[in-house]
Amino acid sequence: MTQRILVIGAGYAGMTAVLGVARHTRKHDVRITLVNPIGRFTERLRLHQRAAGEELADLRIPDMLSGTGIDFVQARVTHVDAAARTVRLHDDRSIAYDTLVYALGSVADTVTVPGVHEHAFTLDSAAAAGRLAERLTELDTTGGTVVIGGAGLTGIEAAAEIAENHPALRVVLLGRHEPGAMMGAKARAHLHAALDRLGVRVRTATTIVKVLPDAAELEDGELVHADALLWTTGVRVSPLAAEAGLTVDDRGRIVVDPTLRSVSHPRVYAIGDAAAIRQAYGVIHGTCQSGIPTGAHAAASIARQVAGREPEAFRFGYIHQPVSLGRHDGVIQFTHPDDTPRRLVLTGRWAVMYKEFVSGSPWKSFRLLKRIGGAVKWPTGGRATRRAR
Secondary structure, three states, rough: OEEEEEEEEEHHHHHHHHHHHHHHHOOOOOEEEEEEEOOOOOOOHHHHHOOOOOOOOOOOHHHHHHOOEEEEEEEEEEEEEEOOOOEOOOOOEEEEEOEEEEOOOEEEEEOOOOOHHHOEEOOOOHHHHHHHHHHHHHHHHHHHEEEEEOOOOOHHHHHHHHHHHOOEEEEEEOOOOOOOOOOOOOHHHHHHHHHOOOEEEEOOOOOEEEEOOOOEEEOOOOOOEEEEEEEOOOOOHHHHHHHHOOEEEOOOOOOEEEOOOOOOOOOOOOOOOHOEEEOOEEOOOOOOHHHHHHHHHHHHHHHHHHHOOOOOOOOOOOOOEEHHHHHHHHOEEOOOOOOEEEEEEHHHHHHHHHHHHHHHHHHHHHHHHHOOOOOOOOOOOHHHHHOOO
């Protein structure tokens, strides 16, 4: 019988998974379907560039799937019936599956803090980043203040990119922790020097408790004026998994076994930001760096099952924390598998070249998957990972 393999979500993890499955199972009787609400692939690694006014490549998913035999359905998933093994779409169509790859990813948490949904910009999509770009262009003529809520890596990159591309604007980076807190001293010093050179005002040890139409309200009652506010702190996942009765953690992510299958519904693989994936050092955090390997592993595991073999356990170790600081500077903190910093750091033009390669490598990897069948060896940490365990 034809094995029906359905992948929902076409981010970095989902695209890796669907292309890997197609190649690994080409000698078997399978039907592979990919569902995504838009037909354009979103380069999330570059959305801070789009927000600053730069145009991104127009990567069309049908073109990326050309020649693979994968059916692409442009639609939004509204319901997953894990018992009946069907997925319902926004137009009331249903797609049945034998194996489901759940790769719906995450979006900015615009719900927890009052006013974020109504008044803040996000980097959830190219369209969302484009709306911020339009607002910044307006402010270029009048002047104003741009507030970045969240001093994590996304907030840092956005602050630097906006400051470099819009020097007439005042950029304020607000966060609970200092930028680059997870990095070593050398990388952190370079990062702070770059933000200072670009004129980014950094305020730490503070929490935004409410977003107003023209300000961010801090926990001590202070109002920080904002002509535009970008929200980069905290993420949330789709409630579809919990509504379907899949076992999820306290953040709504699907709890998986070592092979990335749902612990409650083994016909469902969960990958990327949508999955709570535990390694010896803890649950991995959602990034492109970890998402792509989960997609590759799910593809290989599904191919093993189609061939009548058991899937293997997933192993992953981090290798770096790459941060762009505008188009002409950057910092790369290399890490141990558990994401703690090593001594090795790249800065300046070497970091720019490295970061550009990293940002472009997912698309290059997808093309490679189409050609060689997903036989890409993703980093798993090797001996260092075993030591971390």
